[in-house]
Amino acid sequence: MTAADVAPAETFPGLLEHNARIRGARPAIREKDYGIWQTWTWREVHDEVRIMASGLAALGLKRGDTLVIIGDNRPQLYWAMVAAQALGAVPVPVYQDAAANEMQYVLDHAEARFAVVEDQEQVDKLLEIKARCPKLEAVIYRDPRGLRHYPQPFLHSLAKLEAMGREHMKEHPDFYDAEVAKAKGGDTAIMLYTSGTTGQPKGVVLTFDNIVKMARMSVELEGLTDRDETLSYLPMAWVGDNMFSLGQTYVAGFCINCPESTATVMQDLREIGPTYFFAPPPIFQNILTQVLIRIEDASWIKRRLFHSFMKVARRVGSDILTRKPVPLGQRLLYWLGELLVYGPLKNTLGFSRMRLVYTAGEAIGPDIFNFFRSIGVPMKQLYGQTEATVFITVQPHDQVRLDTVGVPCPGVELKLDSNGEVLYRSAGVFKEYFKNPSATAETKTADGWVHTGDAGILDRDGHLKIVDRAKDVGRLKNGALFAPKYLENKLKFFPSIKEAVTFGADRDYATAMISINLDAVGNWAEKRNLPYSSYQELAAKPEVYELIKSGVEQVNRDLAQDKDLAGSQIKRFVLLHKELDADDGELTRTRKVRRRFVAEKYADIVAALYGGKDSVHVEAKVSFEDGRTGTLKADLKIADAAVVTAAPPARALAA
Amino acid sequence: MSQPHHRRIGETVLKVDDISLRFGGVRAITGVSFEIRQGEIFSIIGPNGAGKTSMLNVINGFYHPQEGTITYKGTVRRRMRPHEAALTGIARTFQNVALFRGMTTLDNIMTGRLLRMHGPLIRGVHRLGAAGVLLRPIAAGIDFVFDLAFWGPAQREEIRHREVVERIIDFLEIQAIRKVPVGRLPYGLQKRVELGRALAMQPDLLLLDEPMAGMNVEEKEDMSRFVLDVNDEFGTTIALIEHDMGVVMDISDRVVVLDYGRKIAEGKPDEVRSNPDVIKAYLGEAH
Incomplete structure (x- = not known):
């Protein structure tokens, strides 16, 4: 990053000053407190940040120091970040639900001198680790409740900090502006610790240029203005919140809203009715589940209305959203549905005004995605990383698809290396991992390309499709790409499939072990008067095999559409006699399949899947919930699934 | 709950003097006296049927004792109706939730x-x-x-x-x-x-009748914190009945122990815990 080529306004304190000048009376941030939405205008935020920065200076915060921020999304915590930046210090937001010893690593590694925290809960954690964090000098808390009698001299209330700030301002009236003017775009703006799945978290250093340039790019791309509204409810330590609640807000000048508490987010969402919203798939999943449950409890008129109009929505809703031609009759029906069902439903959820809705983080199920799009919520996917300052690819409004994450954002270069790993280069590329040059060198090449660690493919329209973690991707014997997680996710989108484990690396063809979803398949069986007494018996039914087979073949048909993945269609599969279980070591505690372990444990089954036999005898140890173990014996049938022939797999990934 | 307490415990706010309460031939409370001081958390404990709730009901005027007096904020009273108690700053919660x-x-x-x-x-x-x-x-x-x-x-x-x-x-x-x-x-x-x-x-005096009954451990912890915080933030004097000895010993300043309507011990949690009569009453020896 070359510094000094940007105006001072290209920092957050600079942008704040700019916003206070040109839209000083417009709302900048709201928080629901004591049941009422309290608003601060840009001018007021500017004043608050100035006071806070002066207070921090009076306490001794200096250029180059780090300051950790811990708590829920609160205006004062956002201000503390900008106040620290104004002094040339680096804010480091930390996940508020982290345990004390996890925080200790970050505080220690970041060499934090100051901490600004929300309440007693966080203060208690810091007191626990204070002795082991020798650099930590002062802790400032927002909410004094329960802290009145804490005797530690290094604890300060925010009120006290502000009083010190006012005093400092009287003595040094020009101090703040002079400090702000010293900042440059290439300076470190923030450090975010990524919750590394392996090893210790790494501190990603982002500059003002990174965040401001990417924010500017995305604001222009999506047409965000100062009339937009958003809800800031995702962790402040996550790069996305920094982009949405700080970067884009400060660039576009729109208003962010802090929920009353984590438990009230859905109610607050409804009251605010944001125009711009981000949520990872599980949140949309929860909302959809809530809706469906409430509908089942509703009176039969409402139920009938909902279900019949949802049929209309599923048929034409997505096309209407993207302004594709739709027959007039259908259009009228949809309009009626909007009046009677979709409109009121969106209003209840707080989705009425949404014009930009992002989801990202993991694959989203088709039923969730289609539900929201069909009722007119303009949901789309993006693909990003902390190291990229969020944005790598975004779906254009009119090219929203379930299975891709879109095209590269303006200014982002994208390429795939020989083993399919996605690499990118952009203005958002992070400066470095803090105090970790070897990890920086591993991830970022000398000419600025960053390894994502994700394997992907580009389809014929230039859309990126993420298939798996690069290290998990293998190849079939004939050289075709084999991305186990991609196949497993596709299988798991069927409600009757609970877990799937696929095999195929260095084999002749792909196979799958599937465990059925007892609730869904059980329901299905009851409706068909199929008797069963146990999971094992249900899973062995020929009818169930047929049901799952149709799903597998559907997946195969989908795969055949894709030249890179057509070769990894599932030829044979087996239905397991038990659910995969974390207690048996087959899943991690976060319910991820431990593929290698499963392959070893069920080596007989794997052998049979590739051996051409049509059944296999298994004996497996199981752990019951009370801790006892037992042995489960079964003869499992192995089924064949039809494979669609497509063009021979191309070795197309070589860049 | 290791937070240091620097609260000021003040003068006696409520004095219960030689109270006896009978329902026909049943003696619910016999000659019980104690004092609750301004700003403290005061617990009434005892086995089932010891007369704890009756005592609370006497304090807020729901029951009228046959003998003894109650002095509240310097005024001696024998008979008082619950709403008068409320008017003078006594509030309470109930053992079985009594909400609308x-x-x-x-x-x-x-x-x-x-x-x-x-x-x-x-x-x-x-x-x-x-x-x-x-x-x-x-x-x-x-x-x-x-x-x-x-x-x-x-x-x-x-x-x-x-x-x-x-x-x-x-x-x-x-x-x-x-x-x-x-x-x-x-x-x-x-x-x-x-x-x-x-x-x-x-309220100036808050009476809590088994605030943690039927709760799980986490809910009990939360409620304990709220009781402490109420006392700390608002300086409210709190008298509570509770079965969970752990909770009582953790949050109380002083404890009085009733058994069969009589007071068998009074003092700081540690003193009460080691009192042989209390141990006997709780372990149910030779009743």
């Missing part, structure tokens, strides 16, 4: 403000004392019209009370259930709402 199940959390807590809700005119007339007796019905009538119209002073008053209630909602961290009918809430939360309603009276 069909009303929301917010409305339930608002009912705690009722005693403090007066129309502006009637308040003025009250200030006239005996001279204003004849004016009272007229003032009340005009206030009633204001209330109906929810206009002017009536509206201002409602907003003032709502503010108090919102602070309690914030304090008890029940924002998410503000508008949920309490009948739909889990038991632990109902208990918290009940505490909220008692707090809405801004």
